[in-house]
Amino acid sequence: MAATWRRRGQTDEGGETPRKEVKSGVKMKQIPRLVVPWLKSVFRITRRRVLSGRCRGHASSGLLIAVFVLCLLYHLVFNIGMWFGNPSVVHWCKYKEVPSYLLRKEPDEITLVTAYFNLGTLKTGNKFWDYIAPYKYKQWMRPFGVIANRMVVFVEDDSMVEYFREIRSCFPENHTEIIKVTRSELWSFSVLDNVRKIYSNSSYPKLYPNTVSAEYTCVLHSKYELLQSVIDAEVFHSPALAWIDSGYFKNLDGITTEPFKLLVPSKFNTKKVGFSQIWPRDPYLSPSTVMTKHALWVSTGFILGLPKVLKNFTQQYRSSMEEFLDMGLMNTDKQVIYAMYSSTQKFKKYAKMIKPYTCHQGQLGLYGSDTQYYCLGFVCKHMWDRITP
Incomplete structure (x- = not known):
């Protein structure tokens, strides 16, 4: 069904797709990639301090609870999508001609x-x-x-x-x-x-x-x-x-x-x-x-x-x-x-x-x-x- 002129000098169907995706700015999908390493670092530091005895009692418990809450909030918002309204939409045609x-x-x-x-x-x-x-x-x-x-x-x-x-x-x-x-x-x-x-x-x-x-x-x-x-x-x-x-x-x-x-x-x-x-x-x-x-x-x-x-x-x-x-x-x-x-x-x-x-x-x-x-x-x-x- 495809016109023959489209296939002249081209690779067989199923070849590698030319990459056209270019990262630009920090978008919603990129935030987890930035947040997760930070949360992991906080958790490792907290765990190390608790094990070494440098955080004791209520202070260590409070820090662990805070880390847990942050991880939970991250999962609810970015993985499950527990949020309100509609997501923002990028109108690409405002920046380039169709x-x-x-x-x-x-x-x-x-x-x-x-x-x-x-x-x-x-x-x-x-x-x-x-x-x-x-x-x-x-x-x-x-x-x-x-x-x-x-x-x-x-x-x-x-x-x-x-x-x-x-x-x-x-x-x-x-x-x-x-x-x-x-x-x-x-x-x-x-x-x-x-x-x-x-x-x-x-x-x-x-x-x-x-x-x-x-x-x-x-x-x-x-x-x-x-x-x-x-x-x-x-x-x-x-x-x-x-x-x-x-x-x-x-x-x-x-x-x-x-x-x-x-x-x-x-x-x-x-x-x-x-x-x-x-x-x-x-x-x-x-x-x-x-x-x-x-x-x-x-x-x-x-x-x-x-x-x-x-x-x-x-x-x-x-x-x-x-x-x-x-x-x-x-x-x-x-x-x-x-x-x-x-x-x-x-x-x-x-x-x-x-x-x-x-x-x-x-x-x-x-x-x-x-x-x-x-x-x-x-x-x-x-x-x-x-x-x-």
Whole structure:
């Protein structure tokens, strides 16, 4: 789908992405890097003095308590995001002109679809400090302000409408369609009580937040319903669509990043739906095993395809989800997609419509588990990076 002139004399897809990030000033994401060494130094000095007897009684106890409180406050504010209001947004277009080529609609451009549902402070793991607050999610959304693709955004309230408008303010208004939606009108939330009933079973395996928070589960399942609504409404008439989680490019938050677009990868099979692969698929795992053992095949943070193909996929997804609910099984969308193509399921023959993308360590600037979860989105970013100066 990409124009041939873009590929002349260029490296193969998946090569190293040219680095365009330049640190400038002290931003919110940089503060932890400055604070943590200081807190560690204070803790070491305090501990040394206590052990040497130079701090005794109430003085040493008070100092240790002060250090503990500082560490706790740091974690609550910078890791969990326990803060008020909306994060500040950098309007980069005030300091540089928006290039005309950035606003031109490309033949292989992707319309991005995303949503934000406020779940409050969400417990994300078994440790007592594993939480994420709404403020942190809002910080993760800020990179949408440098992604020049046309976007469809679903939100619940007027404050988020205004916040997304501010994030996207450097692009023309017609590049962003913001739609207010209520949970009560979504099918994915109509099954909330069914999901709660499954998770409330004491014998059902618990993993935060996957099989503990029914609301979190329903938010993840809403992706496919919202994708289908965009397809039916033919918003922007783009050749390709992609669901993108609101925090997908969170690693770009807090650094100066040149504006970019996401383009369809070269040689993308238009009959398939693209995902990032986490682990290879075992077709013989039963739906029960997939759901209760939290098996992983593909990451669902970025889902790419042509509208017609995506519509067929979302219909299969909903049908499978209804079947799993009837079986007393549920988990996140990752497990539903894995289980729906199990050898025992009616859609098993359609597993070939999934195109998993894999990246190796260091490719496209990705390391650790990021290579498994964010590969495809960064491949699409690389398609733009290699044709721009």
